[in-house]
Amino acid sequence: NAGVTQTPKFQVLKTGQSMTLQCAQDMNHEYMSWYRQDPGMGLRLIHYSVGAGITDQGEVPNGYNVSRSTTEDFPLRLLSAAPSQTSVYFCASSPGTGGFTQYFGPGTRLTVL
C-alpha cells in the first residue's frame, strides 16, 4: 500500500493564480481531511469529508474548495491564491467516519508570491 500520497511536493504560485493540490489514499478509508501547518500556528483543519459526496468545512475554509467524487481522492482547490496561503498542506485519511486515527501524507509546500 502506498498509503496517503500528495502531489506536487513543492509549488510556487503568483497571487491570483489557481491550482489543485492532489491527495489520494489506497486504504479504503471513509474519512479524509486537509490541514495547513504554519509556524507558530500548528495544524489547522481546512475541509474534511466523511465519505464520497460528503464534505464539510473545518476551522479555516476560506479561499479553498474541495470535492469527493470517489473514496480514494480528495483534491483541494485554491481559487485565487494569496500570499496568506503560503503554507505546508497535509492531507490525511482515517478508517471509519470519526477521523480518530489519521494517516498523514508527506505534505505539499506551497509558496504564493
Add this chain to the structure above:
Amino acid sequence: QKEVEQDPGPLSVPEGAIVSLNCTYSNSAFQYFMWYRQYSRKGPELLMYTYSSGNKEDGRFTAQVDKSSKYISLFIRDSQPSDSATYLCAMKGNSGAGSYQLTFGKGTKLSVIP
C-alpha cells in the same frame, strides 16, 4: 484563548532522560486524546491515543489524561536521539460536528542529545 495550549519549546534533554510533554485544553466536550510525532519535513504519525481519563502505556511511552484538570501528558522514558521530533497533541469530541474534527496543539519540538 485557543482551545488547546501546548508549549512549543524547544525542549532539549540528554539521552536516557525522562521527557514530559503536556497540553491543556478548555473544551470539556473533548473525549479522545491523541499524541502525534512529526519528524522534520514529514507528515505527523499517530503515537498513542486514549479515551476519556486514565493512563495508557506503550513501550517507552505513557499517555495520561486528567479530565478534571483538562490536562494531558506524554512521558517518554529512556529517551533516544531518534525521539527528536515535534510532538503534537490532538483532541476531539464524540458527538455532533466536533466528533469529526481534530483540534491540534501547536507542537513541542524535542531534541535528545547523545
